[in-house]
Structures are given as structure tokens and as C-alpha cells.
Amino acid sequence: MPKVAIVQNILAANDTLAQEIRERLAERGVRALNLMSAPGAGKTTLLERTIAHLRGKLAIGVVEGDVETSNDAERIEAAGAQTVQINTQGACHLEAHMVRAAMDQLDLSCLDLLVIENIGNLVCPAGWQLGEDASAVVVSTTEGDDKPAKYPAMFAAAQVMIVNKLDLLPYVDYDVEKVKRQALAVNPHLRIFELSCRTGEGLDTWCNWLEAFAHAAGARKEAANE
Amino acid sequence: MPKVAIVQNILAANDTLAQEIRERLAERGVRALNLMSAPGAGKTTLLERTIAHLRGKLAIGVVEGDVETSNDAERIEAAGAQTVQINTQGACHLEAHMVRAAMDQLDLSCLDLLVIENIGNLVCPAGWQLGEDASAVVVSTTEGDDKPAKYPAMFAAAQVMIVNKLDLLPYVDYDVEKVKRQALAVNPHLRIFELSCRTGEGLDTWCNWLEAFAHAAGARKEAANE
Numbered sequence: 001m002p003k004v005a006i007v008q009n010i011l012a013a014n015d016t017l018a019q020e021i022r023e024r025l026a027e028r029g030v031r032a033l034n035l036m037s038a039p040g041a042g043k044t045t046l047l048e049r050t051i052a053h054l055r056g057k058l059a060i061g062v063v064e065g066d067v068e069t070s071n072d073a074e075r076i077e078a079a080g081a082q083t084v085q086i087n088t089q090g091a092c093h094l095e096a097h098m099v100r101a102a103m104d105q106l107d108l109s110c111l112d113l114l115v116i117e118n119i120g121n122l123v124c125p126a127g128w129q130l131g132e133d134a135s136a137v138v139v140s141t142t143e144g145d146d147k148p149a150k151y152p153a154m155f156a157a158a159q160v161m162i163v164n165k166l167d168l169l170p171y172v173d174y175d176v177e178k179v180k181r182q183a184l185a186v187n188p189h190l191r192i193f194e195l196s197c198r199t200g201e202g203l204d205t206w207c208n209w210l211e212a213f214a215h216a217a218g219a220r221k222e223a224a225n226e
Numbered sequence: 227m228p229k230v231a232i233v234q235n236i237l238a239a240n241d242t243l244a245q246e247i248r249e250r251l252a253e254r255g256v257r258a259l260n261l262m263s264a265p266g267a268g269k270t271t272l273l274e275r276t277i278a279h280l281r282g283k284l285a286i287g288v289v290e291g292d293v294e295t296s297n298d299a300e301r302i303e304a305a306g307a308q309t310v311q312i313n314t315q316g317a318c319h320l321e322a323h324m325v326r327a328a329m330d331q332l333d334l335s336c337l338d339l340l341v342i343e344n345i346g347n348l349v350c351p352a353g354w355q356l357g358e359d360a361s362a363v364v365v366s367t368t369e370g371d372d373k374p375a376k377y378p379a380m381f382a383a384a385q386v387m388i389v390n391k392l393d394l395l396p397y398v399d400y401d402v403e404k405v406k407r408q409a410l411a412v413n414p415h416l417r418i419f420e421l422s423c424r425t426g427e428g429l430d431t432w433c434n435w436l437e438a439f440a441h442a443a444g445a446r447k448e449a450a451n452e
Binding site: 038039040042066067068069071090091092119120121122123124140142143144146147149150151152153165167168171172 | 293294345349350376394
């Protein structure tokens with residue numbers, strides 16, 4: 001089956017490159033998070049709020065993936081983070097070679113955390129490692145409460161799930177407990193946060209976790225900078 | 227470039243099969259609509275409301291595409307339409323060969339319209355013809371008002387755009403006029419509907435259009451049934 005072999009070779013080459021990225025970041029004491037979701041779940045707004053919340057505590061760099069436009073990168077740059085835009089011009093997910101090219105545009109020596117905002121897509125990004133130390137999937141209360149069951153590969157690949165737009169719960173039919181049950185059935189190790197970027201509810205808890213996650217590389221960074 | 231050739235061959239084979247499906251449906255007087263959106267924009271709820279609204283006026287069959295689960299097919303069947311579920315088990319879009327296999331499970335002689343509900347994904351489905359006479363993309367007011375600019379291929383491929391969840395406009399930052407402007411910049415021929423499946427606002431106008439669209443094949447159907 002030559003077609004399968006081609007796909008396997010492409011994925012294997014991607015994973016090798018992802019491991020190189022992971023090691024390169026680790027040498028510089030930078031942790032990486034791959035942030036994924038359906039289009040419009042609120043990844044960029046979450047990043048804006050997170051960057052503002054952790055200003056002075058955590059130096060965050062962002063690789064911003066979009067099919068087209070640099071709208072999101074402009075928003076993230078305005079929020080005060082080093083940002084590089086990747087436009088895939090049609091492709092439905094980021095791949096490791098794109099992230100490696102983007103990393104060359106960043107000054108890693110002054111970063112604690114690199115967030116890679118993936119293309120808005122609940123299917124394809126799940127299969128492609130980018131050199132991240134953890135993956136987070138954002139779901140929102142307006143998307144319907146059956147997404148973990150309908151897109152299980154994404155929830156199996158993630159270490160973190162963020163339920164966003166809690167402020168809209170009064171106006172939609174969405175059972176947060178059902179979503180958590182479905183997600184944990186797919187992936188019992190999933191760490192779950194519930195928040196609203198609009199009201200700020202739950203942002204503290206998420207940012208505390210992210211700071212601890214990023215600082216897990218801190219000792220190594222101090223040694224590297226000495 | 228052998229990789230490109232493979233992709234081109236796969237797409238060309240898909241388009242040939244899509245044309246066969248289109249002709250087979252036309253012979254039976256059935257029109258087909260490819261319904262696409264991001265996950266959670268409300269395709270299935272829109273279909274439920276549409277089937278109920280057009281009961282007795284239009285016989286609708288549905289091919290229900292999902293990565294996993296048959297939740298949506300069960301909802302559509304309960305709404306009273308002939309339904310076939312396709313589970314792609316990981317794949318991010320429907321292809322024509324899947325629709326052809328699903329069609330064999332439907333009694334086309336009693337249908338006016340076949341709606342193909344694609345995988346929730348604003349990128350990949352746009353490149354794959356399924357034998358449809360028209361494509362519709364559903365966006366919702368909770369997704370952010372920049373989707374046509376960020377996912378232009380989807381809006382270029384569609385003939386219809388439906389702006390759903392108008393009832394949530396008071397609670398979100400969403401500029402409907404901006405979305406319409408962006409979509410029409412990508413595709414000036416786009417037919418646009420604005421509605422709320424929750425309140426019913428705008429459903430009449432949409433259903434009237436869909437009925438006229440389906441009945442464009444009516445004369446042919448009567449001839450075929452004689």
C-alpha cells in the first residue's frame with residue numbers, strides 16, 4: 001500500500017523534527033504549549049487575556065497559525081507578546097517544519113513559554129506533533145456539548161481541556177458536566193479548566209497552572225543563561 | 227513532483243465520481259445540498275428545524291457525516307427524515323465515494339432533496355465535491371466575525387452562507403455586516419440568510435429558498451415518475 005507508506009513517512013519525519021524542536025526549546029529553558037480548538041472557540045482572546053494576566057511573571061512568545069490573514073498575530077502583538085505569524089494558505093493544520101521556521105524569528109533567550117496557536121480545526125491538528133510539552137484543546141459553551149465524543153482523537157491527544165465562554169451558559173443548552181464526562185471517558189488524564197474570557201471567571205486558576213507549567217523549565221533556563 | 231500528482235489524481239477521481247452522483251440524482255429528480263460549517267455552528271439543529279418546517283412540502287433525505295458517533299443521525303431521523311450515517315473514523319471531510327455508498331441505503335424515488343451534512347471543519351471539506359447542486363456554509367454569531375477572511379476557500383466554494391444564532395447577538399461581540407462584507411469580498415455571488423434556530427427568526431425565508439431550490443428539479447422528477 002504505497003499511499004499508506006507515504007503518509008507514515010511524512011508523519012515520522014514530522015515527529016522527528018518535532019523532537020528536535022522540543023530539545024532545542026528545552027536547552028533554552030522554554031516550554032511549549034500547542035493550543036487547539038474549533039474555529040471561533042476563543043483561542044486568541046484566551047491568549048490575549050492570559051498574556052495580560054501573566055505580564056511581569058511569565059515571558060510568553062506566540063506562533064500564530066492561520067490559513068489566511070494576520071489579524072490574530074496583530075492582536076497578540078498588541079497584547080505584548082513576541083509573535084510570529086504562519087499562514088498555511090490552505091493547509092488545515094500546522095506541521096513541525098512550519099514551527100521550526102517560525103522559531104528562527106523569535107528571540108528564545110528571553111522567553112519562558114512558547115504558545116503555538118494552531119489552525120481552528122478539531123480534526124487534523126491532533127495528528128501532528130509540533131515540539132510541544134503539552135497540548136490544550138479549547139471548547140466553548142456555544143458549540144454543543146457533544147464535541148469530545150464526536151472528535152475523540154483531539155481530546156485523546158491533549159493533556160488539557162479548557163471550557164470557555166462560561167458567561168454564555170444562561171443562553172444556550174450546554175451541559176458542562178456532560179462535556180467533562182465525555183472528555184474524561186476519552187482521556188482520563190485530562191486536566192480541565194472552566195473559564196470566561198469575557199468576565200475573567202476562572203482565568204486565575206488557568207494562569208496559575210500555566211505559570212507552574214512554564215516554570216518547570218525554569219531551573220534549566222537559569223543554568224543555560226549563566 | 228510525485229506527491230502533488232497523487233493528490234491531483236485523488237481529487238480528479240473524486241470529482242469524476244461526484245459528477246456521476248450529480249447525474250444519478252438528477253435522473254431521479256433529486257437535488258443535493260452540501261452543508262458545511264465549523265464544529266458546533268448548528269448544522270444539525272438547522273436541519274431539524276428545516277425538516278419540521280417543510281414537512282408535507284418537501285421530502286428531505288440526509289446523509290450525516292461525523293468522525294464518530296451517530297448522535298446527529300438519530301436526531302435527524304427523529305425529526306422525520308430518511309437518514310444514513312457515515313462515520314469517517316478520523317477523516318476530516320466527506321468524499322464522493324462515501325456519499326455514493328450512503329446513497330445506496332436511501333430510497334431516492336421518494337425524495338426531493340438530499341442534504342449532505344459534512345464533517346464540522348471550515349478547511350478540508352471545501353476541496354471535495356460530493357455531487358451537490360449547491361454548497362451552504364453555516365457560521366454562527368459566537369464564532370467571531372472574521373471567519374470569511376480567515377477561511378476564504380470555504381466561502382469561495384459555497385453558493386449560500388447562513389448566519390446562525392442571531393438570538394445570541396446581545397451577548398457577544400459580533401458584527402453581522404462585517405461578516406457579510408468579508409464573505410461577499412471573497413465570493414460576490416453568495417446568497418446570504420440570517421436566522422436563529424432557537425427563536426425561529428429568519429427560518430421562513432431560508433426554507434422558502436430551499437423549497438424553490440429543491441423544486442427546480444421537480445418537473446424532471448414528475449417526468450421520471452411517469
